[in-house]
Amino acid sequence: MTSYFQPGVSNGANSPASPLSPPAQRSTALTNRLTTVLSASYADSDIRDSLETLNIRGVHNSAETRRQLRLDVQKEVVDCNAEIVRDFGKVAEQLQRIGTVITALNQTCDDMRKRINLAKQDTTPVLEEANVLMAQRKETETKQQLLDAFSKHYIIPEEDLMILMSAEEPVDERFFDVLARVKQVHHDCEVLLGGENQRLGLELMELSTRNLNSAYQKLYRWVQKEFRSLNLEDPRISSSIRRALRVLAERPSLFHSCLDFFAEARDYILSDAFHYALTDAVSGANGPAVGDRSVKPIEFSAHDPLRYIGDMLAWVHSTTVSEREALESLFVDDGDELARGIQAGLSSEPWSRIDEDQEETFDGRKALSDLVNRDLTGVSRSLRQRVELVIQSHDDPVTCFKVVNLLSFYRTTFTKLVGSQSHLVDLIQNLEKFTLGHFETLMRDQISALAGDPVALTPPEDLSPPQFLLDALEGLSLLMKTHEGSVGPEDLSPDSNNENQFTSVLRAAFDPFLTLARSSSDELKTTTAQTIYRTNIILVARETLSPYPFASATHVPPLSAALSTLRNDLLDTQHDFLLETSGLQALLEALEPFSRTKDSETTEEAEKPDQQKPHLADLATLPAFQPESLITSSQQLDDFLPSALMDATDNLKRVQSVSLVQSVTEDAIEAFCRDFEFVEGMIIAADEARGTVHVNLGTGGSVISGRSGRSGNKTEASQKAEDEEA
Numbered sequence: 001m002t003s004y005f006q007p008g009v010s011n012g013a014n015s016p017a018s019p020l021s022p023p024a025q026r027s028t029a030l031t032n033r034l035t036t037v038l039s040a041s042y043a044d045s046d047i048r049d050s051l052e053t054l055n056i057r058g059v060h061n062s063a064e065t066r067r068q069l070r071l072d073v074q075k076e077v078v079d080c081n082a083e084i085v086r087d088f089g090k091v092a093e094q095l096q097r098i099g100t101v102i103t104a105l106n107q108t109c110d111d112m113r114k115r116i117n118l119a120k121q122d123t124t125p126v127l128e129e130a131n132v133l134m135a136q137r138k139e140t141e142t143k144q145q146l147l148d149a150f151s152k153h154y155i156i157p158e159e160d161l162m163i164l165m166s167a168e169e170p171v172d173e174r175f176f177d178v179l180a181r182v183k184q185v186h187h188d189c190e191v192l193l194g195g196e197n198q199r200l201g202l203e204l205m206e207l208s209t210r211n212l213n214s215a216y217q218k219l220y221r222w223v224q225k226e227f228r229s230l231n232l233e234d235p236r237i238s239s240s241i242r243r244a245l246r247v248l249a250e251r252p253s254l255f256h257s258c259l260d261f262f263a264e265a266r267d268y269i270l271s272d273a274f275h276y277a278l279t280d281a282v283s284g285a286n287g288p289a290v291g292d293r294s295v296k297p298i299e300f301s302a303h304d305p306l307r308y309i310g311d312m313l314a315w316v317h318s319t320t321v322s323e324r325e326a327l328e329s330l331f332v333d334d335g336d337e338l339a340r341g342i343q344a345g346l347s348s349e350p351w352s353r354i355d356e357d358q359e360e361t362f363d364g365r366k367a368l369s370d371l372v373n374r375d376l377t378g379v380s381r382s383l384r385q386r387v388e389l390v391i392q393s394h395d396d397p398v399t400c401f402k403v404v405n406l407l408s409f410y411r412t413t414f415t416k417l418v419g420s421q422s423h424l425v426d427l428i429q430n431l432e433k434f435t436l437g438h439f440e441t442l443m444r445d446q447i448s449a450l451a452g453d454p455v456a457l458t459p460p461e462d463l464s465p466p467q468f469l470l471d472a473l474e475g476l477s478l479l480m481k482t483h484e485g486s487v488g489p490e491d492l493s494p495d496s497n498n499e500n501q502f503t504s505v506l507r508a509a510f511d512p513f514l515t516l517a518r519s520s521s522d523e524l525k526t527t528t529a530q531t532i533y534r535t536n537i538i539l540v541a542r543e544t545l546s547p548y549p550f551a552s553a554t555h556v557p558p559l560s561a562a563l564s565t566l567r568n569d570l571l572d573t574q575h576d577f578l579l580e581t582s583g584l585q586a587l588l589e590a591l592e593p594f595s596r597t598k599d600s601e602t603t604e605e606a607e608k609p610d611q612q613k614p615h616l617a618d619l620a621t622l623p624a625f626q627p628e629s630l631i632t633s634s635q636q637l638d639d640f641l642p643s644a645l646m647d648a649t650d651n652l653k654r655v656q657s658v659s660l661v662q663s664v665t666e667d668a669i670e671a672f673c674r675d676f677e678f679v680e681g682m683i684i685a686a687d688e689a690r691g692t693v694h695v696n697l698g699t700g701g702s703v704i705s706g707r708s709g710r711s712g713n714k715t716e717a718s719q720k721a722e723d724e725e726a
């Protein structure tokens with residue numbers, strides 16, 4: 001152990017105080033010691049700790065202490081080392097014990113290792129077999145879970161299949177739930193077909209297909225059974241039937257077959273109800289019903305065709321509305337679901353498509369209208385037979401036309417109700433054409449009867465319109481009033497050919513009678529009588545048609561044109577009457593060559609040099625212009641003028657239009673005045689040509705002049721009256 005004072009302690013041989021050492025060496029040792037002492041750093045931690053230890057031990061700095069200090073320290077070191085050796089001996093003893101224990105443990109471990117190796121050799125095959133069995137068990141459990149899940153999803157229990165296919169089980173909520181599950185299984189089989197083993201998918205799909213077909217057949221039979229006892233008087237159809245039809249729509253063939261069966265059943269029921277309504281008592285849409293016994297059957301009014309047909313049409317309309325309202329909840333409210341079902345069914349039944357290239361869409365409103373029409377097939381057939389029978393046995397044209405208007409009204413009503421392409425609308429339209437054809441036949445029969453009756457065609461003595469024409473116009477007025485009150489403004493408006501619905505009636509009930517009345521005027525001997533007779537016919541015909549725009553638009557313009565021509569003829573007749581009665585006709589005939597000469601100065605006759613032209617100076621040589629003849633003509637004119645207007649009016653007194661007679665007479669008087677002025681002017685011109693004073697015709701000139709002035713004033717008024725009449 002190193003001494004605590006090893007740097008400052010040296011042995012006697014080396015000590016600087018040794019007397020044996022030479023002085024130089026001693027000096028050097030001292031120097032080194034001093035150097036060591038001076039170079040020592042008392043700030044070092046080891047020195048400081050040493051000093052503190054000396055302080056703690058209470059060592060006094062003395063020579064004795066300094067001499068014993070080293071020994072004490074060495075003794076302490078030895079004691080410490082001895083104590084340490086004793087302690088290490090104990091430790092060695094304990095280590096020996098531990099070694100003995102470890103040796104025993106090692107022997108025990110070796111023994112256990114041998115036993116374990118032996119046990120391992122014995123248990124290794126068992127463990128390996130156990131691991132294999134555990135893996136197999138896990139795989140089996142997995143397969144069992146898959147089998148359970150597969151069976152739960154793809155296998156339908158027998159009790160559910162009984163609900164689905166057994167006829168004894170009702171069609172209720174459970175049936176539809178099982179059917180939905182089977183459809184889902186059938187759809188999911190497509191996933192199995194996409195795998196490697198397709199046999200299972202094919203077998204399950206075949207099984208589910210058979211189950212579905214059986215279920216749809218059961219549903220189809222159940223719907224047919226329910227349709228037999230279905231009461232449409234109930235404001236709501238059974239929810240089960242509505243759901244069944246929505247599901248059955250996925251099989252379009254069965255769905256349409258059910259609708260056909262329903263249409264046949266409803267056709268029979270409605271036909272029977274219509275028969276009871278006609279012959280027995282109050283009935284509903286499903287057959288006879290107990291109601292108000294005071295309501296008589298429709299057949300009681302068969303003697304009145306209009307009421308009889310109206311009651312039948314009203315019953316059909318009421319039944320159609322009820323039928324449509326009852327079925328509307330099925331085809332309109334559930335129309336989208338039916339459309340989706342039929343679309344899905346067409347993919348599973350491609351043979352149900354009418355056109356493979358055209359995509360079919362289900363229209364609920366169209367299907368509703370078609371079904372209502374089919375439900376009323378028997379009723380329509382009975383209605384057609386009865387209406388045709390009634391019309392054929394009736395010979396009143398006015399009543400027939402009223403029936404036509406009634407049918408036209410119901411045709412419009414049914415068009416709005418069930419569509420323009422329905423059989424019911426076609427039936428009403430055909431009945432309308434049939435009735436209108438019978439009406440035209442009756443008109444032709446009347447015309448044929450009149451054509452073979454000379455007495456009826458003989459014009460009356462007063463030249464008034466014939467009685468058969470008046471009767472025809474009276475009937476026509478009834479027809480026009482009926483038509484005006486039974487159609488809307490859109491039906492009264494003319495088409496591109498200026499014709500409307502009533503034009504065909506006018507051709508049958510007006511034109512033939514007017515033509516026959518005109519032709520009867522040929523029996524009159526004088527032209528004036530024929531003109532007056534025809535004028536009266538045109539006047540009464542135009543007067544009858546004018547209040548009705550739908551009739552006047554097509555027939556009044558031709559009548560007005562014919563009347564204008566007849567007015568010209570009457571004007572010529574009246575003019576000739578005035579000239580003949582006044583004696584002016586002879587003077588005009590005598591002046592005709594001079595009139596032609598004067599007029600021909602601007603024509604081609606003036607260019608003929610060899611034609612001899614009469615001269616005004618030669619006028620006095622004519623017999624009509626001799627003094628005696630002029631005096632006679634003047635006297636005749638003076639006798640004519642006082643009553644000329646009355647005589648002229650009386651000449652046309654048989655014309656049944658005062659305004660027309662006044663207008664024609666005023667125009668004729670005006671023309672007569674112009675003729676008189678012409679004659680007077682020619683006489684004055686002839687006298688001037690001869691250089692003599694002209695002969696005064698007496699009071700005639702002034703009277704005529706006065707008449708001319710008044711006639712001119714009246715002509716304007718007569719023209720206004722004529723315009724108002726036209």
